[in-house]
Structure formats: C-alpha cells, structure tokens
Amino acid sequence: MNLNTNNVSSYADTFIKTLVDYSPKIISAFIILFLGLYAIRLINRIIRKIMVKRELDPTLTNFLADILLWVLRVLLFVSFIDKLGIGTSSFVAILGAMGLAVGLSLQGSLSNFAGGMLIIVFKPFKVGDTIEAQGTVGTVSEIQIFVTKLINSNNQTIFIPNGSLSNGTITNYSMQGSRRADLTIAISYDTNIKKAKEIIFEVLNNNPKILETPAATVIVKNLSESSIELAVRPWAKIEDFWNVYSDTLENCKSAFDVAGIEIQPFVKESSKK
Incomplete structure (x- = not known):
C-alpha cells in the first residue's frame, strides 16, 4: 500500500495547527483544575x-464537610470541561440521564445517604457513643455519608450502612451517661440471705466507681x-461500667470466701423422661 506523502503532510499540518490553536484552552483548563483542587482542599480545611471553633457537633462537622467537598468537586469538573470547549448544556443533559440511570441502579446507596441525613438530623447517637445495632456493639468512630464506622472491644473496625442503621433498632448505651450492671450470684439454700445481702452491699459501698444515685439494689431474683x-x-458511669462489672463479681467472691459462704455452681436441670 502506497502512502500519499502530500496527504500525510497535509494531515500533519492540520493536526499541528489544531493543537496550537487548542493548546491555550487545554493549558488554561488544567490550570483551573489544579488550582481548583488546591482551593477546594483549602476551603474544606x-x-x-x-x-470546630464554633464547637459544632463533630458528627455534623464531618458530614457537612464531606458534602461540601463533593459539591465543590462537581462544580470544578463542570468548569473544567467548559474551559475545554465542551458544551455544558449538553453535558448536563447527559449527566442528568446518567444520574437517573445510576440512581435507579444504586437505590441502596441513595437509601444509605438518606439514612445518614436522618442520623445527622435526629441524632440517635454521635461520635464517641457506644451503641448496639444490627447485632453489633461498638463505639461510634465516624459517621460518613453512606456508612457509620464502629470500633468494637476487639479493636475491629465495623462499617454499617446508614440505611439499615436508621431503619433498625439502635441501643445507645452512652446517651444517659450511666449504665446499670445486671449480675446474678447464686447461693445455696443453707446460706442466710440477709447476711449474704449485707456482704454484697458492703462490697458495693466500698467501690468508689459505683454511683450512689441511682442506688444499687440486691434482691432475690x-x-x-x-x-x-x-x-x-x-450503677456506674459509662467509662467505668466494665470495671464495675468485673470488680463486683471478684470482690463479692472474695468477701464470701472470708465469710465462709460458697457460691452455688450452676447445675443444669435434667429433663424428666
């Protein structure tokens, strides 16, 4: 196959001329892009x-900052393609059609976004709270646009979609500031109940982490x-709860040993045939 050198030369000249004519738009568009990305990071910061200075809720601060970041990025992208000479009206129409298609295919993500908004508005929990939801117990580390991040007692990071989180049952252990430990201690029928309760109350009164109000109770269950x-x-403060839980069991066992009271081991009752 023979190439026409005149045609090749003509195409090359046309390409170079087009590149030279179009290069100012390309250069200015990328300058806008890089300066815009820097400005967006600066504005977000x-x-x-x-x-933070106005002491807004950390959850609301992070959420609003993330939304602002993405809005500014979209506006920058539209400005970038407009500077390249691509018609923004047709692009916006195409983007709208794509958005509709993507929205229909990502209904779960939109549900998670709406769930995040509901969490921010109604505040069933905030960053730092210990909650139980979707079969998981952990401390809220971050509330993102689509998911909420929890850290459990094993230092594992758990992500729960905001949609299912906002529509499900949430137990917030931190909201009231205090929490009651429900412990069961079994004693034999030979033990004096009154004496056993007195020993337990003495143990509770000697623990400074146990709250006086509400008062602790010891009853026959x-x-x-x-x-x-x-x-x-x-009862104990949230941060003291697990220490109070374990200390109470340990100290009651030690006090019973001194008093000669044996804790009755659990006996599985056999079914009658």
Whole structure:
C-alpha cells in the first residue's frame, strides 16, 4: 500500500495547527483544575476549623464537610470541561440521564445517604457513643455519608450502612451517661440471705466507681431447684461500667470466701423422661 506523502503532510499540518490553536484552552483548563483542587482542599480545611471553633457537633462537622467537598468537586469538573470547549448544556443533559440511570441502579446507596441525613438530623447517637445495632456493639468512630464506622472491644473496625442503621433498632448505651450492671450470684439454700445481702452491699459501698444515685439494689431474683439467685444491680458511669462489672463479681467472691459462704455452681436441670 502506497502512502500519499502530500496527504500525510497535509494531515500533519492540520493536526499541528489544531493543537496550537487548542493548546491555550487545554493549558488554561488544567490550570483551573489544579488550582481548583488546591482551593477546594483549602476551603474544606478552613470550613472544618470554623465549625470546630464554633464547637459544632463533630458528627455534623464531618458530614457537612464531606458534602461540601463533593459539591465543590462537581462544580470544578463542570468548569473544567467548559474551559475545554465542551458544551455544558449538553453535558448536563447527559449527566442528568446518567444520574437517573445510576440512581435507579444504586437505590441502596441513595437509601444509605438518606439514612445518614436522618442520623445527622435526629441524632440517635454521635461520635464517641457506644451503641448496639444490627447485632453489633461498638463505639461510634465516624459517621460518613453512606456508612457509620464502629470500633468494637476487639479493636475491629465495623462499617454499617446508614440505611439499615436508621431503619433498625439502635441501643445507645452512652446517651444517659450511666449504665446499670445486671449480675446474678447464686447461693445455696443453707446460706442466710440477709447476711449474704449485707456482704454484697458492703462490697458495693466500698467501690468508689459505683454511683450512689441511682442506688444499687440486691434482691432475690429466683428460687431454683439448686440455689437462691440474687440479682445484684450497681450503677456506674459509662467509662467505668466494665470495671464495675468485673470488680463486683471478684470482690463479692472474695468477701464470701472470708465469710465462709460458697457460691452455688450452676447445675443444669435434667429433663424428666
């Protein structure tokens, strides 16, 4: 196949001329892009500092900052293609059609976005709260646009979609500031109940982490075939809860040993045939 050198030369000249004529638009468009990205990061950083300075809720601060970041990026992208000479009206129409198609295929993501908005508005929990939801217990680390990030007691990071989170049952252990430990201690029928309760109350009163209000209670919970079950219910601040929980069990066991009271082991009752 023979190439016409005149045609090749003509095409090359046309390409070079077009490139030279179009290069100012390309250069200015990329200058706008790079300066815009830098400006967006700067604006986002400033907005975050302003909201933190005004002591806005950290959850609301992060959420609004993320939304602002994406809105500014979309506006920058539209400006970028407009500077390249691509008609923004036709592009916006195409973008709208694509948005509709993507929206229909990503209904779950839109549901998660709406769920995030509901969480921000109604505040069933905030960053730092310990919650139980979707079968998971953890401390809220971050509320993002589509998911909420929890850190559990094993230091594992768990992401829960905001849609299912906002539509499900949420137990917030931190909202009230205090929490009650529900403990059960079983003693034999030979044990003096009054004496056992006095020992338990003494243990509770000697623990400074146990709150005086609401007052701790010790009651007979159940009379089983093998033991008397005492319900021990001390109150503690959220940050002291697990220490109070374990200390109460340990100190009651030690006090019972000194008093010569044996904790009745759990006996599985056999079914009658």
